[in-house]
Amino acid sequence: MEGILLFAMEHGSLSDLSASTFSLMDEDHTLANSVRFTLNQENMDSSVVGCMGCALRHNFYAYDMWTVRPRVVFCGYSIPHPSDNKVNIRVQTTGTISSSLSDPAKDVLKDALENLTQMCQLVRSTFGKTVDDFKVKNQ
């Protein structure tokens, strides 16, 4: 019932927070696959961001080439052993240049989880409304 969380980072990358593996207890494909889906959708919001090719800020109003600015380079999950109730979620981010710090993978995962929560709330409200309408129509 508890989702105890452990950070696992490879040797030599404790300082580089842009890539991390999160080991979750008491979770399985149910949450991991959904989180992988929302992680893949993570985009940067601002219209003036760092160019992915160089470290300068570009003004993109004239040149609309990069309409998609994903924050995630790699995301995936694995279940180390089916008998253990553990899931490893790996997130590697592109990093925003706006603060000259890499986007910590933890923040991207948090945003993805919040997106997932909002999607679920939307599903719930749409479903509830549809059921009520159906019941009224078929009294």
Next chain:
Amino acid sequence: MSKKVSALDMPDVPMGQLPEHLNRQRTRVTCNADAPIHTDAVHYSGAYSLMGVDNSMGLEKFSKNFKVEIVRLSEDEIEFDMIGIDASLANAFRRILIAEIPTMAIEKVLMVNNTSLIADEVLSHRLGLIPLDADPRLFEYLSENDVPNERNTIVYKLEVSCKKDSPRNTVKTNQLKWLPNGSELEMATLDKSAKVKSYTSFSCSQDSLPEISKKPLGVKHDDIIIAKLGPGQAIELEAHAVKGIGKVHAKWSPVASAWYRMLPEVVLLTEVKGQDAEKLVNKCPVNVFDIEDLGHGDKKAIVANPRACTLCRECIRGVNEELVELGRVKHHFIFTIESTGALSPEELFIEAVKILEEKCDRLLSELS
């Protein structure tokens, strides 16, 4: 000398929109005669970034495209369409519906007397599988160290016997009596002078609790056979029901089953007329095709009911390979939920979504 044109302005470079064949790959599973292809979902938001197409499913896009349509709703069963949702979320809801929504089921059976032909443990196993008409949201979990009280246990009694010289009788679930005041059995103690303790300590009768008094806590179906007794046999037992989830034991699963399938798409590649049309219509066992009269005795085959397609592939087997293309629409799921009775099927789905939200919240609080 022709004018210099930027590579991006070439007419066949599809800026902003995916070309037809790629869009088809992205949104449809093509079911060929040997195996389906393009089954993986293209999730990555930057998958088509070099073409200038945004593949992300942001919240605004999701809320614009997401739709639910209910086909059938009854007390026990619901069939509805979810459009615009990804397979990972649909599967998460299905897994939660089967394994993680709590229910009440009999867990502990205190046997007083069992002279029937059914062994104690087999009888207890059968009792555990009986669906109870109790809303699990009114109860709390009972853990090892907790005392069973009116908030986490439901107590039932079964006391039946078959008299000598009377024919065999059948013990059905309507003979399971609910005891709102808790256990009537006394715990055995060596100390004769100590106060008599019962197996449960109900501080008040469950009857008096406002939510429960509206509907007595019985079993959902009255006619399930528990055991059969021959003359001279008797069963006397007390059963305690607690809250649990399907992951621990299937008796706590609230659905008979919950499943989904993707919306089938059947496309006629060429016009099928006359005798061929008749043959095609007769091939399909679920009547996906139908004949449309064109007048002058001319007939044409049309796709009348693609939703019924079961992917038996009869229409693409043998000589007819080039006439039909079968496929599945990726983000359109036809969900069916059959409830065992504790919660209504629409409530079950809402609980499932709530549980997924709770998982996210738990993880979010761990991360912060």
